[in-house]
Amino acid sequence: MVASILSEIMLIGLLGIGSQWVAWRYRMPAIVVMSITGLLVGPVFGFMNPEQDFGDLYKPIISVAVAIILFEGSLNLSFKEIRGLGRPVFRISTAGAFIAWILGSLTAHYIAGLSWAVAFVIGGLFIVTGPTVIMPLLRQSKLKPRPAKILKWEGIIVDPIGALLAVFAFEIIAFLTSTNPDGSALLLFFAASVFAAILGWACGRGMGWMFETGNIPEFLKSPAVFIVVIFSFTLADEVMHETGLLAVTAMGMTLANIGISSVADMRHFKENISILLISAIFIMLTASLQVETLLKVFDPHIIGYVILMMFVVRPISIFLSTIGTDLSLNEKLLLGWIAPRGIVALTVSSYFASILGGAGYEDASLITTLTFALVFFTVVAHGFTIRWTARKLHLSMEGRPGTLIVGSNKFTINLAKSLKEQKAPVLIVDSSWERLRLAREAGIAFYHGEMLSEQTEYHLDTIPYDYLIAATDFHSYNALVCTTFIPEYGRTNVFKISPYNLVDSDVNSTVDKVGGRILFKEDVSKEELTNKISSHYKFRQTAITDQYKYKQYLEEKEDETILLYIIKPSGQIKFYSEEMRVTPENGDIVVSLTPPVKEIKKIRERLENQRDGNGK
Known part of the structure; x- marks a missing residue:
């Protein structure tokens, strides 16, 4: 074990950035290197267990980091960027997400053996991809602009939707299984979601007005945005768990589309912060896994579930949702294959594992194992194959520099x-x-x-x-x-x-x-x-x-x-x-x-x- 918390923080940062460098130097997927590094220093050799060592601070640190990463990603979502791509992005983020939720839930029930309640919660959670995994893959793959933009927009928009779907599924389950059904909880969920979206929009507009009127000096702009992101996330999350992700996404998209020059400067700062946070969080999450969780990954039911999610559920959801769009067959094949799960799935799954377990669902203990299995296998498979697949489908810009x-x-x-x-x-x-x-x-x-x-x-x-x-x-x-x-x-x-x-x-x-x-x-x-x-x-x-x-x-x-x-x-x-x-x-x-x-x-x-x- 590491001698002190300070030494552990230092080691997490060193391993995270070191993994990024190794990935860059040897042209490997960064998320794969980080995941393997975390497993080695955590459950394999037992050098650290951040969840245990950080105690009550562990989950807030992860949550705030995820909020900042998601905000940085949404800060790139300018509507001018998707001219001509609006229909496919909308279809994939709505109809595609819904189809993936239903098919994923059926797969979790019939293949992984989860109860209907737990299956629908985890089915909603697993529609997410997210900027933590998509952005590093896009950096290394040199995809053509069209599929790259679709994957980026889908990942950032669906991230909060997946978390909200899981919350919604849990609220529906609690309502249906209650001895005295009360619709107030459902109304609270929808009201909290609307509140989070309005809060994010208001914070974005407010910061934009402060910037344009010169009420915030240049040297305070990035720190001010940093704090307001944490404020909007925390306030929304206190009202209803996981709606904070929706708030920061709305704030980022608002700032990206109001046309202020300061956004470009902030974007570079946020990108640097996001790379550091992604590196640290992947190390922390994988290092905190238990050996028992890793061993359960090799259960035939779990492996079967992961295979069906990768090779059946994702392609079907993409092909059905993009009917009538102008996407080519090769673009649909690529989008149907690339869907790595990342930090949001890992962090939110631990929350639902605890509340579903507390509600009496014994199979909720499998959520963490299923999540890690899907995250690890998709990260490795998609990380190592995206460039090869893109080249074979003629969707790559590979060639001489x-x-x-x-x-x-x-x-x-x-x-x-x-x-x-x-x-x-x-x-x-x-x-x-x-x-x-x-x-x-x-x-x-x-x-x-x-x-x-x-x-x-x-x-x-x-x-x-x-x-x-x-x-x-x-x-x-x-x-x-x-x-x-x-x-x-x-x-x-x-x-x-x-x-x-x-x-x-x-x-x-x-x-x-x-x-x-x-x-x-x-x-x-x-x-x-x-x-x-x-x-x-x-x-x-x-x-x-x-x-x-x-x-x-x-x-x-x-x-x-x-x-x-x-x-x-x-x-x-x-x-x-x-x-x-x-x-x-x-x-x-x-x-x-x-x-x-x-x-x-x-x-x-x-x-x-x-x-x-x-x-x-």
Whole structure:
């Protein structure tokens, strides 16, 4: 066991973030790594049991964390994002959820052997997927925008619906089995749900008004939202258990759709907090499981229940609910397969296990085992298969890493052409039709719009692109673009053309320090690159082999050569930058901008041959 609570908190954070890093480093599903890590330090080796060690604080910590995670997810639910997807999302979140509830309840009764009461409660609970499991999968899978958005919206909207369905089922059961039926409890449930939705909306509108009128300073905006989220969740949850999830979802969606600029800044803060909370909670929940619970997972009835939920209940609910929509067969197949359960199912199930057990339902003790079995098997199965399934169904944006170039000019057009020759996706973005003429003539994919505008955020699909290069004529704009997109692309994948020049070195030294790494060399400005293109410099590809080492290449290349990027055999691209060490290895291809020495030499030889021929 861990020596102290402080040491345990430290270890939970370390294991959670460590699991996220291992998953990123070895391209594995993060939720799978976190779940296995929690099982190892908890029931397997017995290093910790957070539920036992934290005592009465355990459940409130989990509940508040889930509320914050769900709010952060709903903060991304802008209605502009689902133009053309409203019908499938609505159908899946309503009719699909209802069908999954009924079929899941029947499966729990006839296969898992639960009583009707417990089966309908757990059936309602298991319709949830949620941002805690969907978001990490979407980050790693590179799905096409359409199925990705549907899965995201379904997960966030259905999360509170599933919890409310379970509460509703319990209230119905209590009403029907009572010796003196009283409808007041049902009325209270519906009133509490409406109250939670109105509370969340009011908190969202109130915070939006405070932001727009300047009543909250910038440095207090994120902390203020953080506290109001906890306030709305707690107040609604005190009125009726699990309605707090509905309140924070309503608050997040309200803030996302009232059009205030501060939401983008808060979103980055909330994303960072959510990653930390998801990591910690998965460790805590899995580490708190009992060995007996794990052993019961291998019961044939429980395994049969999980298999039917994954391969029968989910596909049927998706196919029936999407009849009449414009979803393709492949999209329906993917949506019918991907439905991992996560934190909300684990946390809410423990609550219902206790109250159903207290109400005299002996089979309620199986709820925790069933929940863990479904969570673990769906997380592992869907985590390891989503990329493969998406590729097989042609719904994946997998391929060579793409590059998004902001600014259309002679150099960026030629750079895009060289990347295109390497079969790497490339897109040029510019707000000027005149400047984009070069891209149109060269056959390069382009997007006409302002890179920093809200419309571009909703209409430009950035999923295929792993790198961003800002190469406009305005150095301050390049720096602003880089600063804006660093949270999305990562600091090592965002570049800008050097702002360096001899005339205005003081200003440029300031711009140089703002966002984005300098591409190629500090003393190679956009003007110089454009001039080299006008001087007929060529993009050359040089393979590094055992016979032709990189050192030899550096010694033999022309002094005026500018090293641009290398391409690994895997397709990975690494751009040269003085702030990043790039060392090509055998099998790599070095792409450079080279003086036209060979071409000039050939022209001279041709002229000499012609002169010699004429002389004869």
